[in-house]
Amino acid sequence: MITDFLAKLGNTGLYVLTDLGRMTLFLLQALMGIFRRPFRFRELLRQLRFIGVGSLAVIFFTAISTGMVLGLQGYYSLNKFGAEGMLGSAVSLTLIMELGPVLTALMVAGRAGSAMCAELGIMRISEQIDALDCMAVDPFRYLISPKFMATIISIPLLTALFDVIGIAGGYVAGVGLMDVSPGSYIDGMKTSVTNHDIWLGTVKSCFFALLVVWISCGRGYFVQQIRGAGFGAESVSRVTTQAVVLSSISVLVFDYLLTAVLL
Amino acid sequence: MTTAAIEFKNVHKSFSRKDGTVQRVLDGVDFAIPTGKTTVIAGGSGQGKSVTLKIILRLMSVDSGEVFVHGREIGGLRGRSLEMLRTQFGVLFQGSALFDSLTVFENVALPLRERTKKSEDEIYEQVNNSLAQFELEGHEAKYPAQLSGGMKKRVGLARAMQLHPSIMLFDEPTTGLDPVMTREIYHLFADTQAEFGFTSVIVSHDIPKVFNLADQVIILNRGVMDVFDSPEEIQWSEKPHVQEFVEMTMGKIYQSQLEEK
Numbered sequence: 374m375i376t377d378f379l380a381k382l383g384n385t386g387l388y389v390l391t392d393l394g395r396m397t398l399f400l401l402q403a404l405m406g407i408f409r410r411p412f413r414f415r416e417l418l419r420q421l422r423f424i425g426v427g428s429l430a431v432i433f434f435t436a437i438s439t440g441m442v443l444g445l446q447g448y449y450s451l452n453k454f455g456a457e458g459m460l461g462s463a464v465s466l467t468l469i470m471e472l473g474p475v476l477t478a479l480m481v482a483g484r485a486g487s488a489m490c491a492e493l494g495i496m497r498i499s500e501q502i503d504a505l506d507c508m509a510v511d512p513f514r515y516l517i518s519p520k521f522m523a524t525i526i527s528i529p530l531l532t533a534l535f536d537v538i539g540i541a542g543g544y545v546a547g548v549g550l551m552d553v554s555p556g557s558y559i560d561g562m563k564t565s566v567t568n569h570d571i572w573l574g575t576v577k578s579c580f581f582a583l584l585v586v587w588i589s590c591g592r593g594y595f596v597q598q599i600r601g602a603g604f605g606a607e608s609v610s611r612v613t614t615q616a617v618v619l620s621s622i623s624v625l626v627f628d629y630l631l632t633a634v635l636l
Numbered sequence: 637m638t639t640a641a642i643e644f645k646n647v648h649k650s651f652s653r654k655d656g657t658v659q660r661v662l663d664g665v666d667f668a669i670p671t672g673k674t675t676v677i678a679g680g681s682g683q684g685k686s687v688t689l690k691i692i693l694r695l696m697s698v699d700s701g702e703v704f705v706h707g708r709e710i711g712g713l714r715g716r717s718l719e720m721l722r723t724q725f726g727v728l729f730q731g732s733a734l735f736d737s738l739t740v741f742e743n744v745a746l747p748l749r750e751r752t753k754k755s756e757d758e759i760y761e762q763v764n765n766s767l768a769q770f771e772l773e774g775h776e777a778k779y780p781a782q783l784s785g786g787m788k789k790r791v792g793l794a795r796a797m798q799l800h801p802s803i804m805l806f807d808e809p810t811t812g813l814d815p816v817m818t819r820e821i822y823h824l825f826a827d828t829q830a831e832f833g834f835t836s837v838i839v840s841h842d843i844p845k846v847f848n849l850a851d852q853v854i855i856l857n858r859g860v861m862d863v864f865d866s867p868e869e870i871q872w873s874e875k876p877h878v879q880e881f882v883e884m885t886m887g888k889i890y891q892s893q894l895e896e897k
Contacts, residue, residue: 495736504733507693508799509719510750 388600395598399591406518409511413519420523424485428531431480436535439472440464440542447543448551457553461561464543465536469566469574473536475628478581481528482620486589489520490616493593494609502594517594521586528582529575536574573635580631585620592616639707640668641803641835642692644861647701649687661687663859664701671706674829674836674849676867678881679856685839686730688856689805692837693725694718706802723751726796726834730808732788734780740767740791741776747798766794770824786817793824797832804829806838822849855881 447463493516496502505512540562547553592599592612599615602608649662661684669675677685690696691703694710703710705721713721734743741763748759767773770790780788789809796804806825810818826849829836838849847853847867855862855870857877864870870878 499731499736500729500733501735503690503695504727504729504735506695507722507725507727508747508751509722510747515750 392595392599395595396587396591399594400587402513403517403521403587403590406511406513407522409514409518413515416515416519417522420519421527423488424481424520424523425527425531428481428484428527429534431484432477432531432535433538435476435480436473436538437542439476439535440468440539440544441546443467443472443539444543444546445551448547448553457547457551458557459561460543460547460553461540461558462565463561464547465540465562465566466570468536468539468543469570470577471628471632473532473539474574474577474581475624477528477532477535477578478585478624479621481524481531481582482585482589482617482624485524486585486620487613487617489586490589490593490613491609493517493590494596494612497594497596498605498609517590520590521583524586525579525582528585529578532574532578573632576635577628577631580627581624584623584627588620588623589616592619639671640704641671641706642669642837643667643704644688644691645702645704647691647703648699649684649691649696650699660859662691662698662861665859665861667854667861667863669835669837670852671835672833673851674838675852675854676847676850677837677839677854677856678841681841683856684859685841685856686807689727689807689837689839692805693727694721723799724802726799726801726804728789728792728796728804728806728809730811732780732792734788734791734795736780738779739776740772740778740780740783743780743791744795744798747795751799762798766797770794785812786821789813789821790824793828797828800832801834803835803837806836806840808840809838810840825849857881 443464444460447460448457451457451459451463493502496516502512502516505515544555544558548555548558592615593609596602596608596612599608599612602611602615644662644665644667647662647665648660650658650660653659665688677688679685687696691698692705694713698711705724708721710718710721735746738746744763744766745759748754748762754762764773764776767776770793772787772790772794775783775787780791783791809825810821813821825836825838836849850867853864853867853870855864855878862873862875862878864873870881873879
C-alpha cells in the first residue's frame with residue numbers, strides 16, 4: 374500500500390520534472406527561433422493582427438468596466454475618510470501597477486492563448502509539425518517564434534491601452550456620476566503616478582506575455598506527451614483548457630512575486 | 637558492393653506503459669533497404685511500423701543500436717547535419733499532413749520557399765508543373781478541407797517530391813481510400829518512382845495491394861523483423877508467425893492480383 378503510494382508519488386515527480394525540462398527547452402528554442410533567418414515578417418504581422426488588434430474589443434470592455442467599478446468603489450471607500458480627492462490617484466495606481474497588466478494578460482490568455490494552443494495541438498496530432506521537421510523546416514522559426522514575438526509586443530501595448538481606458542472609465546464614474554472635482558482627479562493622478570510605477574507595470578506585462586505564450590504554445594506543441602490528455606480531438610480540448618487555467622494561475626502567482634520583488 | 641539506402645543494426649526501442657511495464661517495439665532489429673528499390677514494411681497495428689519510420693527520419697531516437705542512411709550513422713546528427721539528412725527524404729503521411737491554412741499551391745510551394753533560394757517565378761513554374769503531373773490543375777486555390785482523400789494524397793506526394801528526395805517514405809498511404817483510389821495512388825507511386833528513381837519505403841497494413849509494388853518485404857512482429865527478398869518468398873517461411881501472416885493475407889493477395897488482371 375505504502376510502496377504503491379510512494380511509486381505513484383515518484384512517478385508524478387519524475388513526470389513533473391520531465392515536463393518542466395521539455396518546457397524549458399521549448400522556451401529556449403522559441404526565443405532562439407526569433408533570431409533565425411529567414412525572418413517571417415508577414416507571419417508576425419498576421420499574429421499581431423490576431424493577438425493584438427483582435428483583442429482590442431475585449432480589452433476595451435474589460436478596461437472601461439473595471440475603471441468604472443474602481444471609480445465607484447474608490448469613491449465609496451475614500452468618501453468615508455473625506456478623501457474623494459485621492460480618487461484619481463487610487464484608480465490610476467491600481468490600474469497601472471496591478472489590474473492593467475493582470476487583466477490584460479488574463480484576457481489575452483483566454484482569447485488568443487487558447488487559440489494558439491488549439492492550433493498547435495491540431496497541427497501536432499495531424500502530423501503537420503512532423504511534416505515541417507521532415508522538410509527540414511524549423512517549426513520554432515516557422516510557427517512558434519512569430520507567436521512569441523507578437524504576444525510579447527501586443528500585451529504591453531494592450532496593457533497601456535487598458536490603463537488609459539480604465540483611467541477614463543474611473544473619471545466617468547468618479548467625476549461624471551459622483552461629482553468628484555475633475556481637477557483633483559487629474560492632479561491626483563499626475564502627482565502620484567511615477568515613472569517607477571509605469572516601469573513596474575511594463576515589466577509585469579512583458580513577463581506575463583512571456584508566461585501566456587510559453588504555456589499556451591508549449592501545451593499545444595506537447596499535446597501527445599501530456600499525461601491524462603487522452604488522444605485525438607479530446608486531447609486538444611483538454612490541453613487547451615489546461616493551458617488557459619495554467620496561464621491564468623501563473624499570471625496571478627507571478628503578479629504577487631513580481632510585486633514583492635520590484636515594489 | 638552498393639551501399640544500402642537505409643540500414644538498421646541491432647536497433648532496440650521500447651516505451652514505458654502507464655502501468656509501469658515496458659513495451660519492446662524493436663528488439664535488436666537488423667535490416668537493410670536497397671537503393672532504388674521498393675521495400676514494404678508490413679505488420680499488425682501497434683507492431684512499430686510507424687516508429688521505424690520516425691527513427692529513420694530522426695523524429696525519434698533509438699535506445700541502442702545504429703541506423704545508417706546512405707552509409708552515414710544518423711544517431712549523432714544535430715542542427716544543420718540533421719537538416720541535410722532530412723532533405724534527402726520525402727514523406728507521405730498517413731493523413732497527408734497538409735497545412736490547413738495554406739492553399740494547395742502554397743502547400744506544394746512550401747519546401748521550395750523555405751529550403752531553396754528560387755525566385756517566386758521559378759517556384760510558380762515548378763509547382764504548376766508538379767500540379768499538372770499529379771492531375772491537380774484547377775485546384776491550386778483550394779484549401780485541404782475542400783479536397784477528397786485521394787486528392788490530399790496527391791498534393792502530399794507533390795509536396796514531398798519538390799526537393800527531389802533520394803528516399804521516399806510512405807506511411808499507410810492508402811488508409812481511408814476506396815479500392816479504386818487505392819489502385820490509382822499505387823499506380824502513381826510506381827510511375828513516379830520509375831521517373832525519379834528514388835528508394836521507396838512503404839509502411840502499410842494494406843498488404844495485398846502493396847505487395848504488387850514490393851521488391852523486398854519486411855514483416856514486423858513483436859519487435860522482430862523478418863526480411864524477404866520477394867513477396868513470394870514469404871510463403872515458404874517456416875516461422876510460425878510468418879505462416880500465420882501468410883494464412884491471413886496471402887489469399888487476399890491472389891484475389892487482389894486477379895482483380896488487377
